Amino acid sequence: MPSKTLPSKTTPDRVATVQRDTLETRVRVVLNLDGSGRGSFATGVPFLEHMLDQIARHGLVDLDIQAEGDTHVDDHHSVEDIGITFGQALAQAVGDKRGIARYGHSYVPLDEALSRVVVDFSGRPGLHMRAEFARARVGNFDLDLCAEFFQGLVNHANLTLHIDNLCGQNAHHQIETIFKAFGRALRQAVARDPRLGGALPSTKGAL
Numbered sequence: 001m002p003s004k005t006l007p008s009k010t011t012p013d014r015v016a017t018v019q020r021d022t023l024e025t026r027v028r029v030v031l032n033l034d035g036s037g038r039g040s041f042a043t044g045v046p047f048l049e050h051m052l053d054q055i056a057r058h059g060l061v062d063l064d065i066q067a068e069g070d071t072h073v074d075d076h077h078s079v080e081d082i083g084i085t086f087g088q089a090l091a092q093a094v095g096d097k098r099g100i101a102r103y104g105h106s107y108v109p110l111d112e113a114l115s116r117v118v119v120d121f122s123g124r125p126g127l128h129m130r131a132e133f134a135r136a137r138v139g140n141f142d143l144d145l146c147a148e149f150f151q152g153l154v155n156h157a158n159l160t161l162h163i164d165n166l167c168g169q170n171a172h173h174q175i176e177t178i179f180k181a182f183g184r185a186l187r188q189a190v191a192r193d194p195r196l197g198g199a200l201p202s203t204k205g206a207l
Contacts, residue, residue: 014190016092020085024077025069027085033093033190035062043067043082045075047141048149051179052082058108059183079145083152090157094190097121102201104189108181113168115177119185120160123207127154131165131174138172146175150182 014033020026039056041049043065056063065086069078094100105118115131127150133143154161163182168174193201200207 014093014095016089018085018089018092020081020088022081025067025081027065027067027069027078027081029082029085029089030062030064031086031089031093032062035060038062040064041066043078044069044071045078045082045141047138048075048079048082048145051146051175054176054179055183055186057183058180059187061183061186075140075142075145076148080148080152083149084156087153087156090153090159094121094157096200097207098200099192099194099196099198100201101189101191101193102207104185104187104191106181106184106188108177108184110173110177110180111170113170113173113177114166115168115174115181116162116164116166117178117181117185118162119182119189121158121189121207122160123158124160125155125158126160127151127163128161129163131163131178133165133174134169134171138175143171143175146178 017030019028037057037060039053041052043049044067052063052065065082067078067082071078102121107114107116129147129150136143150161163178165174165178
């Protein structure tokens with residue numbers, strides 16, 4: 001089923017609400033790019049909720065994600081579709097990209113782990129992720145799903161995303177540094193720069 005944007009008479013600037021319903025999942029994302037770092041999550045995937053909270057807190061965005069899915073099979077459909085719906089909300093909230101910094105990057109450590117994330121609101125979806133995790137799962141969460149989440153996000157937010165876990169021996173730390181760094185890079189990329197005067201940050205005049 002197609003995704004739909006829910007209308008709102010009081011929608012502030014840079015806020016998006018997207019509902020995505022399929023035969024496998026129902027996902028609702030509310031995103032405020034000019035928030036204060038508040039997160040609210042009910043997805044049936046606790047470890048992902050912990051990581052989504054890192055994006056909200058370190059990205060200074062308000063993020064509410066509610067999801068129901070076939071987690072009795074596994075978490076794959078829910079995680080991927082949350083990434084897709086988040087990406088759709090991000091694209092809507094950013095809008096025409098006039099006046100934003102466009103690029104963002106961050107290095108984040110957590111004890112022995114260190115990750116670098118670079119974001120470009122280029123209009124061209126692309127995920128380039130290099131991460132060799134110390135183990136395949138954290139609790140019940142399959143770490144292969146991290147790439148599925150970010151792939152869904154970049155495909156629907158139309159951004160280029162480079163993720164490099166530079167070092168780490170604890171898989172939880174490795175993943176957490178990635179999500180924290182993504183939040184901080186996102187915060188930098190969507191920041192408005194008054195010097196642009198509402199212009200697009202591109203010599204082509206289009207993104």
